[in-house]
Amino acid sequence: MQLQKLFLLDFKNYVEADFSFGPKINCFTGNNGVGKTNILDAIHYLSLCKSHLNTQDSLNIRHGRDSFMIQGEFLRNGLTEQVHCGVKQNQKKHFQRNKKEYSRLSDHIGLFPSIMVSPSDNALIGEGSVERRRFMDSAISQFDKVYLEQLVMYQKAVYQRNALLKSFQETHQFSPEMLSLWDDQMIQYGEPVFSRREDFIRELTPVFQYFYQEISGAEEKVELVYSSRMHHASLKDLLAGALSRDRILQYTTVGPHKDDLQWMMNGFPIRKFGSQGQQKSFLTALKFANYDFIAQKNETRPILLLDDLFDKFDNKRVENIVRLVSGGRFGQIFITDTHTERMKELLAFSGSGNRHFLIHGDHIEIID
């Protein structure tokens, strides 16, 4: 799948902009603050119906205006398709595919897949387990809608069970019979959530390790460890074992909602023992593996969005990445970078189908 044309109107800092893209690498260079990332965010909108930064839609309207529009022309399975996104202050977001309005935005998600690699990925290492579960859940949900449904139901069951535990405390009553109803619901939806995650990490790991080696060229052994107490016991037994603690704490202390992923390097957590460069290679390899996974499942290559990825990488790693993404495993790529000359040289080596845009504050220059 390819994005051939992009048109922006009053989107973030762009008054009006029109792009024609190449089928391989499309690169935006320029100084900080000229709005390179905003172009990637517009593509993210067309793919996932929202900003990568998860902001309120109206915050992306250019200052002083009351609406924005993003229009894209994709080549998908040999057909040209139009995707249109319009946001007007205080109105419902309009989203159309080939001039036909969607009744549910979720119907669009997955049709024009994309993966964004951005500086905010650092949260996957630096922040708590919520971020890592979200990574895993959204990666699986992108191709498996049944998983998403099971996950939502599981979370509802936990929510109801917690409310029941609280009510036991408040009314000084305890009913094992009522609790077991919600235990059963947690088990019914939690068991498949656990095994789907387990499969996902098992499938993702070798691809991830391959990409890490390709990017870093180093010998460190990296691993993704899915940590869950369900590896050792059934959810039924875990719930039974945690009962007295759950009753005291008034919430459910075991189950897939407590799972985590451990990012390991040479057997140690990368958060503590990895250098900044190693952590960055790790996250990039993780996102590339995620990309590859979706490409396999969807049988279409997603769009890869690389936001300011080369910052803080040494030249060798930058070259490794450009070589990797120019290869057959990846489709169309969009890159932002501050070094115009460096990108010029790299693109010269990576074959045809590339475009280079130099973004100035007030106009866009195309570099041949």
Next chain:
Amino acid sequence: MNINSFSSKLLENAVNEFAKLPGIGRKTSLRLVLHLLRKDFTEVEQLSDAMLRLRREICYCKICHNISDSEICEICSNPLRDHTTVCVVESVKDVMSVENTMQYKGLYHVLGGIISPIDGIGPDDLTFDALEKKVSEGGINEIILALSTTMEGDTTNFYIYRRLNKYPVKITTLARGVSVGDELEYADQITLGRSLINRQLFVMES
């Protein structure tokens, strides 16, 4: 307009009362009250009379807990209906929905809600005891569970099943699947999957 600056206490009272109704804000409430003031005295009297009689005289059927004018509702007292089949529903509104299908000739049992700890609703708030008593007394062949297809609805189904499965009664639930008129292409995966699991024998009507 500042709708809190009323020129009359009577007006303010009436507006306050209407605004307590679900879905009615203070602006709508004021509009309704001003509308009533333009009406004939008899018309307003009919309205207030209808409301008072509704609240005073309505009762809940002793058998099915549906809203009724008498102790036993018209459905339960109808000898032409099948008294061996009971359809369990959440609310009075659901009785109306099932009746509108014109496909059901049995009786009902209105639970008054479904189990949801988040909303503070447990078994004691609903009419499970009456349902179990009815079943334990015999004479009922089938219980049809017609609750929402939400997690709370499912949980309530499990609860009812656990309470009733010791009695000799058949417990069924509504079929779940692709709705009539749905094109398969547009049915979501969950619904389609369920329809496959609950598939039925193909029969040609002669």
